Amino acid sequence: MKVNTAIFTKRRFLRGLVRWIIAAFFAAQVVIAIPRSQDAIAPLLIAPNLTYTDKMYIQWGDLFVLLDFIRRQTPPDAIILMKDDQRPQFDQYFLFPRRVIYGDANALRDNPQVQYLLIARDYPQFPVSGTRIMLDDTHGLYRLQR
């Protein structure tokens, strides 16, 4: 009996081709992932002992420095008046359990329980009497005298 070897050769070739395509896809996917994994693991290898403050500074920069300053300078039950910055949940997370109220002179008048007031580049734009506790030239806190 004569066997058609061409069919077997073709089938074997196709089988090999399919396997190679599949293997190549999986291998390429792994190769693509390597740089991302290296980037992710790099901070752990370079600076394994960073504190919480250092890590948050890396992620949020001066914004975290300011919120951390307010947290350190105020008691846990403090009520703080701040400029409306469109990120109340963010402030709440870092300053909890302190309470934050947003607004201007009206908010200060309407909330006599406010003890601290944020100092920022363009805030407050109304007269405030209190002790200034500064983080830098433009940012700090008023401890209000009421």
Add this chain to the structure above:
Amino acid sequence: MFVVAFVVALVALGWVMAGAWTLELDPLERFGLAYGVGAGAFTLAIFIASLAGIPITLATGTVIFAILFAISAWFLRRRHGTLVPKIRRPRLSILQFVLVAAIGIVLVIAFAVAAYWPPYSWDSLAVWALKGQLIAATGTLAELPKTGWPFYPLNISLQIAFLYLIGGDFLQSIFPIYLFSLAVLIVANLRHRTGLTMALACALFLTVTPLVQFQATIAYADLPFAFYYVGSAIYLYRFLTERKRAWLAVSAILVGLAGWTRTEGPLYLAINLALLLIFTRPIRDMLKHPALYAGIFLALWLPWTVYIRLANYGDYFGFAPIGLIDMLTGRLDAVRLGAVLDYLGQRSVATGDWGLLWIALPVALLIGIRHWRAHAPLIALIGLNLLAVIYTYYVASAQTYFSVDWWLATGFDRMTLHWIPLSAYYLGEALGAARYDA
């Protein structure tokens, strides 16, 4: 140490619960489901207990855990199920060993990175971790309105709340567990259908996808949602191909827990129900099965939904039908739809984030074309899920004051995240079948 104890306790609870549902699950499937099921059931029970006025503390959490565990163990014993698994050492080929080692390395990196960083990304802080922090501090849900998007379900936030209660360290450590569980679930389900090597290769394909890797290291709800939803999709597919009623129940429970994780749950229930209606045979079961499925989903989804309605926390529910009505009445905004499709096109070639998924998928469709009938429910699921994401972005940007560009830039990748494991599972089915053909 306490974090490890917390995770082990939830794994044990999920292990017992999954065994109590059905003895059809093999040990590896039960293990894959364990953390997600245990965590979802525990947080839902905590939420319901808090509605009854029970404070959310470590003590009440321990009691509720013990009650859930005892009830589940009792049901498991009644079914003559095993509480402690018999572990047999698997015999792996060299290639399989290499694949397991590669998956292990990726997961170890994810665990290390997640443990290294505190929650730092925007939604982590403003939504999920903030809720957890407030719940842990007050022992109630009373402070939820102070958080961003208070109507988002509490599965993830309550897990974080308990991590706060046991010390507040490693708050992101639960997220790589969901990736680990997803990988185990894919291997456990695929290995009987396509062989262990292909199953492991697909799990590796999933775990190394850069977007998935990143999401496993930040405190967002999208990877946990992907676990629950893809789990539901896999068991729904298995129900439609194997006709075992147990898979329908497992799928319904998982989609219910997906609804307890992210607010878009009903949309994904609708996809699964559409699939059930299209593919259920015989015809007489076309109402029975969807009714059972929706009933289980509602039992898990309604407590939170009723609560946020009564508390007037707002929601997304109104958007979906309004958008659909707009489209059906011919008020389709072609420019907006074009923007969504354009963005989708851009992301599909972003291999730095998506890997080769968008290329691998059409190749797999082509290679597995001979099996399209057998894979039809899975292909339909992938297609419907892609349509759902396009629809979500079209409708959300049309119904809110945020622009379509803002919506796409802030969330498209992570909202589409569940599409990656779903596609990886299909890759396994299609390539595995083609390999057997060859």
